[in-house]
Amino acid sequence: xxxxxxxxxxxxxxxxxxxxxxxxxxxxxxxxxGGTGGPVLWMRKNLFGSLRDSIITVLLGAVLLYVGWGxxxxxxxxxxxxxxxxxxxxxxxxxxxxxxxVEKAPFMLYGTYxxxxxxxxxxxxxLIIAMLVSSCDRRMWNWRLAAMWVVGFAxxxxxxxxxxxxxxxxxxxxxxxxxxTLILSVVALAAAFPMxxxxxxxxxxxxxxxxxxxxxxxELIRGVPLISLLIMASVxxxxxxxxxxxxxxxxxxxxxxxxxxxxxxxxxxxGGLQAIPKGQYEAADALGLSYRLKTQMIxxxxxxxxxIPPLVNTFIGFFKDTSLVYIIGIYDLLTAGESAVKDPxxxxxxxxxxxxxxxxxxxxxxxMSRYSQYxxxxxxxxxxx
Amino acid sequence: MAGRQPQASVPPRVAPWRDPVIRGYVFQIVVFGAVxxxxxxxxxxxxxxxxxxxxxxxxxxxxxxxxFDIGDTLIPYSPASTYGExxxxxxxxxxxxxxxxxxxxxxxxxxIGIGRLSTNWLLAKICGWYVEIIRNIPLLLQLFIWYxxxxxxxxxxxxxxxxxxxFISNRGVQFPVPKADPAHMWMGxxxxxxxxxxxxxxRWAKARQHATxxxxxxxxxxxxxxxxxxxxxxxxxxxxxxxxxxELKGFNFQGGVVLLPEFFALLLGLTIYTAAFIAEIVRxxxxxxxxxxxxxxxxxxxxxxTSMRLVxxxxxxxxxIPPMTSQYLNIxxxxxxAIAIGYxxxxxxxxxxxxxxGQAIEGTALIMACYLTVSLSISFFMxxxxxxxxxxxx
Numbered sequence: 113x114x115x116x117x118x119x120x121x122x123x124x125x126x127x128x129x130x131x132x133x134x135x136x137x138x139x140x141x142x143x144x145x146g147g148t149g150g151p152v153l154w155m156r157k158n159l160f161g162s163l164r165d166s167i168i169t170v171l172l173g174a175v176l177l178y179v180g181w182g183x184x185x186x187x188x189x190x191x192x193x194x195x196x197x198x199x200x201x202x203x204x205x206x207x208x209x210x211x212x213x214v215e216k217a218p219f220m221l222y223g224t225y226x227x228x229x230x231x232x233x234x235x236x237x238x239l240i241i242a243m244l245v246s247s248c249d250r251r252m253w254n255w256r257l258a259a260m261w262v263v264g265f266a267x268x269x270x271x272x273x274x275x276x277x278x279x280x281x282x283x284x285x286x287x288x289x290x291x292x293t294l295i296l297s298v299v300a301l302a303a304a305f306p307m308x309x310x311x312x313x314x315x316x317x318x319x320x321x322x323x324x325x326x327x328x329x330x331e332l333i334r335g336v337p338l339i340s341l342l343i344m345a346s347v348x349x350x351x352x353x354x355x356x357x358x359x360x361x362x363x364x365x366x367x368x369x370x371x372x373x374x375x376x377x378x379x380x381x382x383g384g385l386q387a388i389p390k391g392q393y394e395a396a397d398a399l400g401l402s403y404r405l406k407t408q409m410i411x412x413x414x415x416x417x418x419x420i421p422p423l424v425n426t427f428i429g430f431f432k433d434t435s436l437v438y439i440i441g442i443y444d445l446l447t448a449g450e451s452a453v454k455d456p457x458x459x460x461x462x463x464x465x466x467x468x469x470x471x472x473x474x475x476x477x478x479x480m481s482r483y484s485q486y487x488x489x490x491x492x493x494x495x496x497x
Numbered sequence: 498m499a500g501r502q503p504q505a506s507v508p509p510r511v512a513p514w515r516d517p518v519i520r521g522y523v524f525q526i527v528v529f530g531a532v533x534x535x536x537x538x539x540x541x542x543x544x545x546x547x548x549x550x551x552x553x554x555x556x557x558x559x560x561x562x563x564x565f566d567i568g569d570t571l572i573p574y575s576p577a578s579t580y581g582e583x584x585x586x587x588x589x590x591x592x593x594x595x596x597x598x599x600x601x602x603x604x605x606x607x608x609i610g611i612g613r614l615s616t617n618w619l620l621a622k623i624c625g626w627y628v629e630i631i632r633n634i635p636l637l638l639q640l641f642i643w644y645x646x647x648x649x650x651x652x653x654x655x656x657x658x659x660x661x662x663x664f665i666s667n668r669g670v671q672f673p674v675p676k677a678d679p680a681h682m683w684m685g686x687x688x689x690x691x692x693x694x695x696x697x698x699x700r701w702a703k704a705r706q707h708a709t710x711x712x713x714x715x716x717x718x719x720x721x722x723x724x725x726x727x728x729x730x731x732x733x734x735x736x737x738x739x740x741x742x743x744e745l746k747g748f749n750f751q752g753g754v755v756l757l758p759e760f761f762a763l764l765l766g767l768t769i770y771t772a773a774f775i776a777e778i779v780r781x782x783x784x785x786x787x788x789x790x791x792x793x794x795x796x797x798x799x800x801x802x803t804s805m806r807l808v809x810x811x812x813x814x815x816x817x818i819p820p821m822t823s824q825y826l827n828i829x830x831x832x833x834x835a836i837a838i839g840y841x842x843x844x845x846x847x848x849x850x851x852x853x854x855g856q857a858i859e860g861t862a863l864i865m866a867c868y869l870t871v872s873l874s875i876s877f878f879m880x881x882x883x884x885x886x887x888x889x890x891x
Binding site: 158159165320325337354432450473477481 | 521524525526528529532539542543545546547549615616617618619620623629630632633634635636637638641642645649830831833834836837844848851857858861864865868869872873
């Protein structure tokens with residue numbers, strides 16, 4: 113298509129000529145005027161824009177260099193990289209002891225899981241991580257996602273417990289480390305999700321008894337700290353059950369987590385339900401759809417799509433909150449780290465332990481939060497005009 | 498036409514099991530019945546179990562002697578005190594750390610949130626990384642880190658760092674307090690009077706500025722009233738000030754007041770963690786204010802600080818308040834992590850109580866009741882404040 117055809121006919125001939133020249137002629141591309149680029153100018157603008165800015169920059173830069181150099185000296189220059197016992201590290205007090213991490217990291221990641229069976233939690237952890245990653249792909253957001261998780265949970269169950277296919281049985285009391293953290297957060301979320309949808313719908317119901325029950329449950333759970341729920345699960349739940357029935361501690365913590373997650377997720381989903389325009393409800397009613405069909409086919413698909421980014425953020429919160437099981441003595445990542453610190457043979461390397469634990473948690477949470485930010489931008493594309 | 502009117506208003510006859518109203522009632526009765534049945538089942542189980550295990554029930558233990566000591570108390574307490582008093586000590590400790598945490602994290606969070614929007618690239622980046630790092634590491638781990646750092650790098654009581662009569666060691670910070678004197682009560686009353694008077698003054702100054710345009714140095718006058726009135730009482734009573742100074746006796750300090758390392762670790766952890774969330778809320782609130790507002794303020798000749806204080810922040814507050822409320826609630830609830838580093842908050846004390854008396858149900862119920870009371874009060878107050886500052890639309 114030539115310029116002639118696209119230009120409106122009312123243009124003067126000389127304008128037409130100019131436009132044609134501009135479209136075709138290379139000399140019309142003008143270089144930016146001098147003095148707007150380059151690192152020096154960038155620094156003058158962004159670091160030393162005013163006297164106050166310059167002072168801030170110099171002070172912050174000095175602090176950053178001091179702290180950074182101190183850390184570098186501790187972590188790299190003065191560090192002990194290999195050692196058979198803690199004595200070599202203790203002799204070198206001014207530096208980090210990475211030999212300790214080499215020795216202890218497997219224990220922090222697997223806890224007290226039997227040594228020769230450690231390949232099982234490894235596979236389970238990798239499986240859960242792989243499922244989390246593939247859940248991020250929007251092409252997977254259909255029945256395949258649910259099928260994948262069901263199969264994944266079944267495989268994880270078999271691998272973690274064992275007792276079939278010639279795998280020795282491993283009780284939950286021996287589970288530990290990263291797989292516990294992953295299982296707690298993922299399973300609790302999966303169990304909480306259907307409950308949360310019902311609670312959110314119930315909270316917006318016009319039946320007073322249902323609404324009161326849902327509001328009461330949500331506000332009760334959200335009003336108390338998670339610790340009190342965990343304490344309740346560990347000391348009160350056994351009293352609630354009939355004589356002879358016992359659930360082990362890990363499962364009890366899972367119940368507490370699911371209830372906790374359900375209340376918070378319900379509020380997130382309610383936000384999505386409230387954001388659906390009234391016209392959608394009315395149109396569904398006008399089509400004569402029953403409440404179940406209306407909810408299932410019109411409302412929930414839209415509402416859930418809206419709340420995916422906040423759901424990811426809530427999940428990050430749960431992932432961090434699983435560390436609270438330390439208080440009721442379940443061997444998650446943090447608990448395993450704490451007992452590694454207290455190991456008499458390697459006592460006194462708390463800094464290295466905490467740095468390692470912080471890095472593991474950070475990698476998981478940071479990548480999830482980046483994903484949620486990306487998703488928010490991506491899903492909002494159609495709303496921005 | 499007239500004959501058809503009543504016919505149209507008669508609803509079509511439906512079978513009772515298809516009538517939505519009747520179905521609604523039936524559904525509610527069924528669900529409610531199921532919940533009651535579940536509760537009934539749990540209660541009978543519990544009663545049977547308690548009878549079998551010979552666990553006492555009821556809140557009778559509250560008046561019994563507790564027998565354990567608490568390291569940090571705001572009210573007089575000894576092992577001879579009752580469980581009730583111990584719980585009260587715990588509640589006060591929780592409230593103190595939560596209130597201080599709210600104040601400090603609001604200040605720090607606001608500074609970092611504004612810093613993230615700074616035109617200074619380095620400052621903005623550092624504030625951004627602060628938020629990212631702190632937000633993505635569990636609070637419990639951060640508490641362990643702070644506690645370790647504080648206990649590891651603070652000296653023993655004999656080598657305590659001394660600033661005047663304040664001693665900093667791994668036993669905490671010991672500082673002198675004035676011994677109680679009757680005049681102190683009058684100073685407190687004078688302080689309250691000063692605050693009330695400055696409120697009246699501020700209203701008067703505002704009314705005068707509206708009427709005449711004249712400004713009044715309210716800030717200095719308020720400062721004078723609030724500090725001056727107690728000072729006058731203090732001078733009038735003849736300087737009644739005797740310090741209770743901490744002294745090193747044996748392996749520890751006696752006298753004065755101590756703030757435990759656990760307290761500092763908890764306060765530091767809560768403040769730093771929550772500040773990261775508050776920073777994001779503040780940043781979002783400021784970004785939500787239309788750019789035209791700051792441009793208009795600049796066009797009126799307001800300096801950046803003044804425009805932030807008088808134009809941007811008041812408008813941003815409307816966006817900020819609701820999420821801020823949930824952060825304040827989070828601080829209060831997160832203060833329960835104190836139990837992990839051994840600070841005697843209400844959860845830790847009730848946990849000890851439960852272990853000693855075996856009355857888990859009453860203990861857990863008390864924990865939940867305490868937090869529900871605090872949570873509901875904070876949300877009530879913040880809703881009231883939110884209503885007060887929200888935009889009055891025509």
